[in-house]
Amino acid sequence: MDHSSENLRRTPLYALHLELGGKMVPFAGYELPVQYPAGILKEHLHTRAQAGLFDVSHMGQAMLSGSDPAAALERLTPADVKGLKEGQQRYALLLNQQGGIKDDFMVSRLSGEATVHLVVNGATKEGDFAYIEERLTGVANLTPHPDRALLALQGPAAGAVLARHAPDSERLVFMDTARMKVAGAPAIVSRSGYTGEDGFEISIEAADAEHVARALLGEPEVLPIGLGARDSLRLEAGLCLYGHDLNEDIDPVTAALTWSIGKRRRETRDFPAAARILDLLANGPREKRVGIRPEGRAPAREGADIADKSGRIIGRVTSGGFGPSANAPVAMGYVETAFAREGTEIDLMVRGKALPARVASMPFVPHRYKRS
Amino acid sequence: MSDTRYTDQHEWVRIDGDTATVGITKFATGQLGDVVYVELPEIGRKVGQGGEIAVVESVKAASEVYAPIGGEVSETNPALHDDPSKINADPEGEGWFFKLRLTNKAEADKLMTEAQYAEFTKSL
Numbered sequence: 001m002d003h004s005s006e007n008l009r010r011t012p013l014y015a016l017h018l019e020l021g022g023k024m025v026p027f028a029g030y031e032l033p034v035q036y037p038a039g040i041l042k043e044h045l046h047t048r049a050q051a052g053l054f055d056v057s058h059m060g061q062a063m064l065s066g067s068d069p070a071a072a073l074e075r076l077t078p079a080d081v082k083g084l085k086e087g088q089q090r091y092a093l094l095l096n097q098q099g100g101i102k103d104d105f106m107v108s109r110l111s112g113e114a115t116v117h118l119v120v121n122g123a124t125k126e127g128d129f130a131y132i133e134e135r136l137t138g139v140a141n142l143t144p145h146p147d148r149a150l151l152a153l154q155g156p157a158a159g160a161v162l163a164r165h166a167p168d169s170e171r172l173v174f175m176d177t178a179r180m181k182v183a184g185a186p187a188i189v190s191r192s193g194y195t196g197e198d199g200f201e202i203s204i205e206a207a208d209a210e211h212v213a214r215a216l217l218g219e220p221e222v223l224p225i226g227l228g229a230r231d232s233l234r235l236e237a238g239l240c241l242y243g244h245d246l247n248e249d250i251d252p253v254t255a256a257l258t259w260s261i262g263k264r265r266r267e268t269r270d271f272p273a274a275a276r277i278l279d280l281l282a283n284g285p286r287e288k289r290v291g292i293r294p295e296g297r298a299p300a301r302e303g304a305d306i307a308d309k310s311g312r313i314i315g316r317v318t319s320g321g322f323g324p325s326a327n328a329p330v331a332m333g334y335v336e337t338a339f340a341r342e343g344t345e346i347d348l349m350v351r352g353k354a355l356p357a358r359v360a361s362m363p364f365v366p367h368r369y370k371r372s
Numbered sequence: 373m374s375d376t377r378y379t380d381q382h383e384w385v386r387i388d389g390d391t392a393t394v395g396i397t398k399f400a401t402g403q404l405g406d407v408v409y410v411e412l413p414e415i416g417r418k419v420g421q422g423g424e425i426a427v428v429e430s431v432k433a434a435s436e437v438y439a440p441i442g443g444e445v446s447e448t449n450p451a452l453h454d455d456p457s458k459i460n461a462d463p464e465g466e467g468w469f470f471k472l473r474l475t476n477k478a479e480a481d482k483l484m485t486e487a488q489y490a491e492f493t494k495s496l
Contacts, residue, residue, distance in 0.1 A: 034432070035405065039405055039406050040405050040431040040432065041405075041406035041408075228405070228432060232431060297409050298409050298411060298429065299408065299409060299429055299434075301433070301434060321431065322408035322409065322429070322431055324408075324431070329408075329409070
């Protein structure tokens with residue numbers, strides 16, 4: 001045991017993970033299961049075939065209150081938060097004052113409630129919350145909810161499974177959110193996730209977490225899924241992992257996340273570094289995030305250099321591995337904009353060898369969200 | 373009679389006359405998880421004992437494989453390219469990696485026996 005593990009936190013489901021045979025690893029300051037006995041490959045494929053339950057309680061949940069919390073939050077994100085209707089959720093970027101991505105997060109508004117609900121990344125939550133509090137002093141109040149757990153139920157059977165324990169969940173479509181009871185426990189449920197599949201994220205009190213998890217795991221379609229499959233599922237879905245595909249030196253345009261900049265916000269130009277970001281949007285960034293498909297079977301991992309066909313380094317892989325559903329290696333990374341067009345031939349430098357690859361559209365596996 | 377020996381890097385080597393068959397142990401596959409790709413050496417490549425000779429990629433990460441014993445690569449397992457899951461299914465049988473023509477059989481004496489290896493993995 002190394003010394004850092006002594007300070008690791010545990011989620012309310014820690015004992016359940018051990019009982020299920022979870023192989024615990026340090027992640028985002030927590031001890032979390034990288035896999036269960038089924039293994040990453042089976043867990044991944046099972047999620048796409050039926051349903052998987054993920055413990056994402058390490059993520060940071062908070063409520064933002066005040067006279068107009070949506071307007072306040074817009075000081076720190078280019079997303080259209082004010083335009084968010086009650087009962088809706090949206091993906092947003094938290095920007096530092098230079099326009100770099102401090103985090104990516106989900107923001108939602110619940111029906112009949114004046115507050116907005118935030119879910120930020122586990123590894124960045126303390127910094128995010130401190131930044132939000134500091135920047136919004138006197139404008140809005142942030143209340144973190146470390147006492148809440150978060151479960152994700154993902155996969156084509158997720159809708160049928162959750163309906164047995166929360167009949168109200170049936171009326172939600174992709175990016176809807178509502179309060180309801182799940183297996184008798186008061187919950188905030190959103191129809192969203194990090195796999196590209198239909199599914200839900202379920203926020204509950206820590207004290208109810210094990211009861212709700214056991215109820216869902218008791219359904220024949222549901223297997224527990226660890227961090228390993230969570231990563232391969234999100235990569236196939238083309239979704240970014242903060243700290244790998246996104247960081248404070250990368251702006252929303254370079255990250256190819258311009259769709260998260262609200263239309264109205266492009267007119268009002270009132271988010272951090274708006275002038276710089278809108279200039280990049282108009283004139284093009286130097287580098288761009290792209291999908292990559294290696295041509296052989298060998299995966300290229302995070303950190304691999306990307307070269308053009310003359311051998312000049314033009315970028316780097318930020319996430320890469322084997323996509324079990326794509327049945328092929330998949331990756332994402334940043335390349336100079338001239339090489340960002342789909343189909344462009346590139347080389348990935350793996351163990352000193354040039355691995356031929358092509359820039360590819362994402363997602364690698366089609367999204368199957370429930371849109372209506 | 374063939375003799376199987378083990379390294380502290382979790383390779384096994386089965387020596388049969390002048391030929392050694394090499395793979396990774398069941399313990400190694402348990403640590404690696406599902407193998408999705410293996411990079412095998414070219415036929416004819418010469419390697420010293422402990423030299424890097426192959427790479428195994430699981431869903432989690434890439435790991436080096438070291439030659440348990442010195443020699444020249446005489447054969448690689450053709451089945452692994454299309455179905456690397458054989459390494460998980462039968463690591464010490466059908467999941468073998470490559471064969472070496474031995475240069476110095478005595479190098480095997482530095483390796484662990486099955487009983488020593490079992491003892492070694494218990495201590496990890």
